[in-house]
Amino acid sequence: MKKKIRGRETAVALNYDSDRDVAPKVxxxxxxxxxxxxxEKGEESDIPIYKDEKLVSQLAQMEMGSYIPETLYEAVAQVLVFIAEVDSYEE
Known part of the structure; x- marks a missing residue:
């Protein structure tokens, strides 16, 4: 995900392993x-990039390695649906 904060581009990477994690984490x-x-690395590795300025602003304030709070579950679920759709389209 990416956005610009105060003129500076901001990116946040999430990871979620449904077998191991209780929620996606930063x-x-x-x-x-x-x-x-x-x-650039994401594009080179064919990782889908989702753009949501509000969500990135909230996630960028979190500590790396922390699970997303329940208040962001719905927004992050939309990201996961987007990624699943991109992955199924590429197959």
Whole structure:
């Protein structure tokens, strides 16, 4: 996911393993050049990129490695549906 905060691009990476995790968790947060590198690596690895400015703003305030709070479950569920649709389209 990405957005611009105060003119700086921001990216947040989430990870979710339904067999291991109780909820998706934040695994990387970057701004500026770090965000650009995250997005480049994601594109190179064919990782879907979802754009939601409000959600990225909230996730970027979290600590890396923390599970998303229940208040963001619905928003992140939309991201997971998007990724599932992209994955099924590519197959």
């Amino acid at each position: 695994v990387a947060i970057g701004q500026g050049n770090v965000a650009k590198k995250m997005l």
